[in-house]
Amino acid sequence: MAVRVFHVLASLALMMVVSRAALPPERYWNAVLPNTRMPKSLVDLLKSDFMDDDDKSTSVTVGKGGVNVDAGKPRGGGSHVDVGKGGVHVDTGKPGGGGTHVSVGGGGHYSGGGGVGVHTGKPGKRTDVGVGKGGVTVHTRHKGKPVYVGVKPGPNPFVYNYAAKESQLHDDPNVAMFFLEKDLRPGQDMTVRFGRTDDGYGGGAVFLPRGVSETVPFGSERFSEVLNRFGVEPGSDEAKMMKKTVEECEGRGISGEEKYCATSLESMVDFCVSKLGKDRVRAISTEVEKENRPMQKYAISAGGAKKVSESDNLVVCHKQKFPFTVYYCHKTRATSAYVVPLEGADGTRVKAVVVCHKDTSAWNPNHLAFKVLHVEPGTVPICHFLPQDNVVWFKN
Template sequence: MKAPSPCINPYHYSSLPSESVTAILLMDSFLPLLCFLLIGVIASNAALPLLPAQVYWHTVLPNTHMPTALTDLLSSDTVMDSKTDTYVNVGKRTTAVGKSSTIIGPLVYSSAATEKQLHDNRQMNLFFLEQDLHPGSKMNMQFEKTNVTAKFLPRSEAESIPFSSKKLPEIISRFSVQPGSDEEEAMKETLRQCEDPVLKGEKKMCATSLESMVDFAVANLGTRNVESVSTTVHSKDETPKQEYTIVASGVKNLAQDELVACHQQTYAYAVFYCHLAKPTKGYTVKMTGKHGTVVDAVVVCHANTSAWNPNHVAFKLLNVKPGTVPVCHFLPQDHVVFSGNN
């Protein structure tokens, strides 16, 4: 039987907001031509075979570069589950830029500051004010390498696996995760975050495949002409904590007010907590470290923090009150931001 074309039915319309369907239908009128051109490129260059998820990305987002944070998670391996007796290494990780217990992601708004967070973050500028984002500004940072090895599953496979706290025993059995282990606890926390209610004015989903991440970004930004960025540290080795200086012309605006940020979670396979929060501003920032490290960092500034926990670590560190000034933070290397392409 002939395999279906990867360009057939790229959207799952039933899962998208109704206000986005009209725009998507208009965009889909150009899809056959894009598919024809893309398949021609693949056929003419057998040395560069694309995985189905890559084909999907380049079909839906033909003008968008895929960040390394995502390409590193693609794999042509077969699905890892108990049927093949393959243990999935969930691993331990922290979604912080440096050695800090402050979480950048779904809990950033609701968490109250702990003494450890205050102690750790006083040593670094994890949170800062938007007025400090300019060439010549100096910040103490450490951009740690990520150690998560979980890969994206094919969409069809991911959608066939339960993703619910109620199904956790079945899930950990499938992936040979030891009950009561740190790995199970990490997966339980990810599911809890994904199932938590959203804040007012926010839209969210947990993307269990690259394709579902693309769908969420396109549906909520209302365009396929998007930019996708992630923090990149230009060093093969672990970089020490150091003072970074923003270089001349090193601050670039992303489209303002609407950004989709996707934060990688700890799970048996790649899962991203994606959300659209308004109003936000995004920037890419080039910095050089005192020890020579060059970083192209992604910064998100939250213009309205009135719904955040008044005891959040950012307010304690910056000595400001909720809703008074925009609060900015860097994103780790394994997080991704989508924005409309100016």
């Protein structure tokens, strides 16, 4: 219950100072897509790992001092919201600094002397969001050390107009993601690792509510301001990776591609609905039985691949490397999606999502897929697995 309470209360607090009022992300999804199940990959990006699920009660008190909401456990656990002369304070957590705190007004530590402050987690292992006169700041800390993007810059294999570097053929785990459609048959072996976009690089990026994400400048013209907001040093690997994400979002797509970078769950929903409509829409992601499995050999299980969509009824959203969650979503021509059951050498079962492109004639001739598979653009259908945090949207 704590997760849900926090998101609702924190969103309400944030919206007191953010110009655009909106539903919390989960409620927005349910309002627009009431019959569509949210994939676990997206659910995970909406919640904090540092919050408890077993809060016992919720109480609301209105008195001279303002409003107090208490959703929690005895001995200091749970969630607390105070609205009074000093503004709003939300506390979801444990004694000793754990949990989540939201303050509006009153010059709280995370509100920059005014505005809104959100603090999630224990000291030395937390996420802070501040909305004040200076705008929005977001910091994710682990073991006392700031963790921002934490990745080495490099091309995104799911952007089809870039040329691969020679080094990628040797040290890029995405090499194993590409294969030919003819290989989608029971018993076929493939060596691959199913992870998340930011595995091994610090991670920690979560969705910001749209009302907050829209106050963060996202573009080349104000890139120095973006770095300043997140405390990233210009010229660092983090800065280069952030710049790469922004450039990919701003760049032209290939012929026949309709693309959009979503900086919130709500904006992702809006884009996909604009392309597919609201009726009979599904969203799926790769599901792995055991997390953090190493690269190993997987075999396609009996029954084989099941095609779930093709042609113009498909949108794929790829998670980008950025301090908060950003998705590169695109709709392309002549594309099919499959769900493929796999079993790893260690017994791990995977329900993998695969996207196959029938027409690759507009891709960069030096794209990673062509180098790995030794084929020419536009000659044969090329497929790739999707990481766990990527999402395929389609009409059922």
